[in-house]
Amino acid sequence: MxxxxxxxxxxxxxxxxxxxxxxxxxxxxxxxxxxxxxxxxxPDSEERKEAAITRRLDQIDRRVQRVERDLGISIETLALFVRFWLTSTPALPDAAQPEARAKGRQRYDAFIDALGRRLSKGPKLRQEIAEDIGPPSSADTAEPHAK
Structure with missing residues (x-):
């Protein structure tokens, strides 16, 4: 040309x-x-810098969204466990409590060991939960019935 x-x-x-x-x-x-x-x-250097900063902020935003999602999963998991445990565990008589506490410490130690193994080699709970789960339907939010 x-x-x-x-x-x-x-x-x-x-x-x-x-x-x-x-x-x-x-x-x-x-x-x-x-x-x-x-x-x-x-594009001048200022525009290139602005574009680079914008890309970086978008990456940070996506990471924050994943952290918020993971935190939400953790909170809901803990709440569900606590509700289940409180509704399904009967109170112990006073005489059985020392033995139950000792057994509880053993189980807690086993739980911590299992948690450490899972965190070190996965898979993570957040990886097992689908990213594309939509909002719950009214049937999903109904209270479970105790039997």
Whole structure:
């Protein structure tokens, strides 16, 4: 493709600076003018920085949304467990409580060990729950009936 001619009028100081720059670099005035115009028309460094910051903020936003989702899963899991435990565990007589506490400590230690193993090698609960689950229907939110 053939280059097209452009005539431009420059202030004498700008023209002198352009001529001096071209002489120092041993290049034509047209080459410098073309590079300057191309640079002027391309996104400047501030726009590139803004685009990079915007991309980074979008990534952070997606991460925060995943953290919020994971926290919501954790809260609901804990609440469901506590509700189930409270409704299904009978109170113990006073005489059985020391033995129950000892057994509870053993079970807690086993739970912590199992949790540590699961966290170290997965899969994570959040990976087992589908990302695309929609809002619950009215049937899903009904209270479970105790039997």
């Amino acid at each position: 053939k280059k097209r001619r452009l005539s431009a009028y420059l202030e004498p100081e700008v023209m002198n600076a352009l001529a001096d720059y071209a002489a120092k670099r041993d290049v034509s005035l047209s080459l410098i003018a073309e590079a300057a115009i191309a640079s002027f028309l391309s």
